[in-house]
Amino acid sequence: MSSTIAFRDVWVEYGDQIVLExxxxxxxxxxxxxxxxPSGAGKSTMLRMLLGQERPSRxxxxxxxxxxxxxxxxxxxxxxxxxSVFPHLTVLGNVLLGFEFAASPVTGRLFGVARRNAIxxxxxxxxxxxxxxxxxxxxxxxxxGMQQRLAIAQAIAKKPKVLLLDEPFGALDPGTRAxxxxxxxxxxxxxxxxxxxxxxxxxxxxxxxxxxxxLDKKRVDPQAPGRFGAIITYDLDLTRDSAVPVxxxxxxxxxxxxxxxxxAQEGVRP
Amino acid sequence: MRRLMxxxxxxxxRLLLGLLPFVxxxxxxxxxxxxxxxxxxxxxxLPPVSEMVAAAxxxxxxxxxxxxxxxxWSDTAASLRRxxxxxxxxxxxxxxxxxxxxxxxxxGATLAPLVGVLSMVPPMAILPIxxxxxGLGELSKVVLILIGVTxxxxxxxxxxxxxxxxxxxxxxxxxxxxxWQVAIRVVLPQIMPRLIEAVRLSIGPAFLFLxxxxxxxxxxxxxxxxxxxxxxxxxxxxxxxxxxxTLLAFLMDWALATLARRAFGFAYVTERR
Ligand SMILES: Nc1ncnc2c1ncn2[C@@H]1O[C@H](COP(=O)(O)OP(=O)(O)OP(=O)(O)O)[C@@H](O)[C@H]1O
Ligand SMILES: [Mg+2]
Numbered sequence: 001m002s003s004t005i006a007f008r009d010v011w012v013e014y015g016d017q018i019v020l021e022x023x024x025x026x027x028x029x030x031x032x033x034x035x036x037x038p039s040g041a042g043k044s045t046m047l048r049m050l051l052g053q054e055r056p057s058r059x060x061x062x063x064x065x066x067x068x069x070x071x072x073x074x075x076x077x078x079x080x081x082x083x084s085v086f087p088h089l090t091v092l093g094n095v096l097l098g099f100e101f102a103a104s105p106v107t108g109r110l111f112g113v114a115r116r117n118a119i120x121x122x123x124x125x126x127x128x129x130x131x132x133x134x135x136x137x138x139x140x141x142x143x144x145g146m147q148q149r150l151a152i153a154q155a156i157a158k159k160p161k162v163l164l165l166d167e168p169f170g171a172l173d174p175g176t177r178a179x180x181x182x183x184x185x186x187x188x189x190x191x192x193x194x195x196x197x198x199x200x201x202x203x204x205x206x207x208x209x210x211x212x213x214x215l216d217k218k219r220v221d222p223q224a225p226g227r228f229g230a231i232i233t234y235d236l237d238l239t240r241d242s243a244v245p246v247x248x249x250x251x252x253x254x255x256x257x258x259x260x261x262x263x264a265q266e267g268v269r270p
Numbered sequence: 271m272r273r274l275m276x277x278x279x280x281x282x283x284r285l286l287l288g289l290l291p292f293v294x295x296x297x298x299x300x301x302x303x304x305x306x307x308x309x310x311x312x313x314x315x316l317p318p319v320s321e322m323v324a325a326a327x328x329x330x331x332x333x334x335x336x337x338x339x340x341x342x343w344s345d346t347a348a349s350l351r352r353x354x355x356x357x358x359x360x361x362x363x364x365x366x367x368x369x370x371x372x373x374x375x376x377x378g379a380t381l382a383p384l385v386g387v388l389s390m391v392p393p394m395a396i397l398p399i400x401x402x403x404x405g406l407g408e409l410s411k412v413v414l415i416l417i418g419v420t421x422x423x424x425x426x427x428x429x430x431x432x433x434x435x436x437x438x439x440x441x442x443x444x445x446x447x448x449x450w451q452v453a454i455r456v457v458l459p460q461i462m463p464r465l466i467e468a469v470r471l472s473i474g475p476a477f478l479f480l481x482x483x484x485x486x487x488x489x490x491x492x493x494x495x496x497x498x499x500x501x502x503x504x505x506x507x508x509x510x511x512x513x514x515x516t517l518l519a520f521l522m523d524w525a526l527a528t529l530a531r532r533a534f535g536f537a538y539v540t541e542r543r
Contacts, residue, residue: 074446083435088459098445108455
């Protein structure tokens with residue numbers, strides 16, 4: 001299961017600082033979007049909008065053609081840049097939590113056979129992210145990269161239709177990172193989720209994504225730094241065989257700004 | 271030479287350093303008491319330790335001539351009952367209302383200003399009202415502790431909840447949690463350590479309110495006894511009682527601290543020693 005996401009003329013402002021400007025974007029179901037851009041460009045902000053954690057100041061975000069609910073829900077999983085795991089639960093407890101929420105509305109806990117079945121499922125997930133030795137540890141006893149892997153296991157446990165990742169592999173060594181790439185790619189193919197991943201690693205963005213979107217501020221007013229927000233400066237389709245990106249390529253502003261993009265298959269030819 | 275702030279004592283030395291002030295105080299007391307007795311054999315202000323032990327023994331292990339009760343224990347039982355009721359109910363209300371204010375913006379908007387104002391009312395100033403409304407019995411004493419402690423607990427918990435990273439609450443919702451499930455599985459376990467800390471900090475005020483209420487209107491209780499024997503300048507009873515109250519408060523504090531560490535170890539790992 002996956003979902004089509006559409007941004008319709010979305011603006012995000014904090015006070016008099018414009019963060020995102022005139023965002024128009026359609027992400028086809030099953031796309032793996034790599035979102036890049038300099039620090040402070042508004043990548044995390046964009047994910048917060050997608051989550052329903054915050055509302056755009058103007059414009060609308062549609063999920064499968066209907067306006068998105070203005071609160072987070074189980075159809076959208078997330079791995080945040082920070083604070084993604086629950087410090088009061090062990091690795092197993094963190095992964096189990098989603099199952100417990102779904103099965104037990106009153107106590108939020110599972111008991112007996114149901115619990116054992118859920119735990120077996122969790123063990124498999126924990127195995128996949130390579131944390132089986134650390135199953136009973138609390139997050140404080142995990143390294144930053146291990147915490148991010150735990151957050152991934154937790155987020156994919158309930159198979160969301162949309163998976164939002166905010167620099168999920170930032171703290172990983174190249175080896176583990178490659179493993180996690182395999183895992184994410186497999187999960188994305190297997191469950192057919194729509195993935196939006198923020199990363200600062202251009203190689204990673206190209207390796208995983210089927211579509212690459214870059215956010216940046218094009219116009220800067222030195223007198224009023226908050227005057228202009230970030231826009232989509234690059235939008236590349238990475239599925240084509242000939243998709244050798246040309247560095248420095250910029251979509252014409254008018255097109256990037258106004259015409260909604262019709263999904264990965266019709267991506268802009270570099 | 272290392273900086274002073276980096277010089278930490280070894281465990282054995284730490285114990286010695288901790289004991290030192292106690293030993294000093296005891297020494298000064300004994301010396302001063304002996305000095306006063308040497309000048310005036312009828313001195314009542316600083317009775318020697320032997321007299322205090324005798325008085326404590328009498329109150330603890332000999333039945334009172336008139337009532338036949340063991341005074342120390344009946345006082346202790348009465349006071350602890352009031353204290354436990356007051357602190358217990360305050361904790362229950364503090365937790366429920368604090369959770370409500372912290373988790374539900376609607377409840378927060380409705381109750382937070384009220385609690386803010388109530389917490390500024392000096393509890394001792396409304397003690398007469400409590401006596402008028404609830405009578406001179408147990409209820410008014412329990413209610414005084416309740417009024418004195420609950421607003422602090424509520425505000426402290428609401429603040430603790432508002433300091434939780436919003437990411438956690440969002441994350442829980444993406445895992446399918448309802449408001450109730452977020453409250454009991456995400457927020458509650460994370461504020462429990464702070465609740466216990468807050469109750470620990472409330473033990474002192476709770477004793478203050480208890481003893482004040484007992485001193486004014488009561489016929490049994492630790493505070494009642496102290497203020498009763500004050501008329502006879504019976505320092506040999508007052509001092510052991512004060513020590514006993516201190517010990518009780520210390521034990522409660524220690525028990526809560528141990529409970530918090532046992533049950534919520536995750537909250538204490540990053541703490542500085
Ligand atoms: N709650 C907020 N209030 C005010 N300004 C905010 C808020 N959240 C974000 N901003 C501003 O919005 C801009 C974009 O922030 P955002 O966190 O989305 O950046 P980012 O692209 O994720 O950067 P990074 O790569 O460093 O994580 C920043 O200039 C930031 O100061
Ligand atoms: Mg960010």
